[in-house]
Amino acid sequence: MDKNAMKKMAAERSVDFVEDNMILGLGTGSTVTFMVEALAKRVKAENLHLTCVCTSIRTADQAKSLGIPVMALNDVDHIDLTIDGADEVDANFQGIKGGGAAHLFEKLVATTSTRNIWIVDREKVVDTIGQFPLPVEVIPFGSQQVFDRLLKEGLNPEFRTTEAGQRVLTDSQNYVIDLHLGQINHPHLLATWLSEQVGVVEHGLFLDTVNQVVVGSPEGVEILTAR
Numbered sequence: 001m002d003k004n005a006m007k008k009m010a011a012e013r014s015v016d017f018v019e020d021n022m023i024l025g026l027g028t029g030s031t032v033t034f035m036v037e038a039l040a041k042r043v044k045a046e047n048l049h050l051t052c053v054c055t056s057i058r059t060a061d062q063a064k065s066l067g068i069p070v071m072a073l074n075d076v077d078h079i080d081l082t083i084d085g086a087d088e089v090d091a092n093f094q095g096i097k098g099g100g101a102a103h104l105f106e107k108l109v110a111t112t113s114t115r116n117i118w119i120v121d122r123e124k125v126v127d128t129i130g131q132f133p134l135p136v137e138v139i140p141f142g143s144q145q146v147f148d149r150l151l152k153e154g155l156n157p158e159f160r161t162t163e164a165g166q167r168v169l170t171d172s173q174n175y176v177i178d179l180h181l182g183q184i185n186h187p188h189l190l191a192t193w194l195s196e197q198v199g200v201v202e203h204g205l206f207l208d209t210v211n212q213v214v215v216g217s218p219e220g221v222e223i224l225t226a227r
C-alpha cells in the first residue's frame with residue numbers, strides 16, 4: 001500500500017471525531033488535504049455547523065473552495081479540536097512538524113486547541129524522532145547569523161529551498177532552516193534552547209501536544225491515545 005493510501009485512510013477516519021457546532025482547527029499538508037475533503041462531505045451530508053481555523057493559506061483556500069466556513073485565529077476564543085498531520089511521532093507522543101513550513105501557525109492553533117489529533121501513515125511512527133529534518137522558522141533579517149550559530153552547535157542546518165533554488169518562504173514571509181540531526185534524544189532540552197535563540201520564530205518540535213494519533217497502515221486504521 002502506498003503512503004498516500006495510508007494517509008487517506010487515517011484522514012477519513014479522523015473526521016469521525018468532529019461534532020456539530022465545533023470550532024475546529026485544520027492543519028496543513030497532504031494528509032490534511034484528504035481530511036478536508038472528507039470533512040466537506042460530512043458537512044454537506046449532515047448539514048454540520050462548524051467554524052474552522054486554518055493553519056495555512058493553502059488549507060484556508062481548500063476549505064473555502066469546499067464551502068467550509070473559515071475564521072481567523074484572532075476571531076475565536078477557543079478551539080475544540082484540531083486535526084493536523086505530522087512528520088514523525090514517537091511512542092511518547094512527541095513529534096516533529098513543519099515539513100510543509102506551516103509549523104508556526106500550526107503550533108499557535110494547536111496550543112489554543114482543547115484537543116489535538118494527528119493523522120499519519122504508519123511510516124511516521126518512530127522509536128526516536130529526528131530522522132526527519134527538524135524545521136526552524138527564522139526571520140530573514142540576520143538569518144545567516146542564526147544559521148552560523150546552529151552550525152557552531154553541530155546541529156547540521158540547511159536553508160530550505162524550492163526546486164528552483166529560492167529560499168522557501170513561510171506564510172509569514174520567514175525562512176526555514178532544517179536541522180539534520182538523525183535522532184533527537186533530549187527533545188525538551190533542544191526545544192528550550194531553540195526557543196531562546198534570537199531570530200528563531202518557532203521550531204517544529206511539538207512536545208506534549210497531541211492527544212490522539214490516527215495511524216493508517218495496510219492492516220487498517222489504529223488510534224493511539226496519549227495518557
Ligand SMILES: O=C(CO)[C@H](O)[C@H](O)COP(=O)(O)O
Nearest residue numbers: 029030031085098099100102
Ligand atoms: O507539519 C506539517 C506542515 O507544516 C504537516 O502536517 C506535515 O509536514 C505532514 O505533511 P504531510 O501530510 O504532507 O505528510
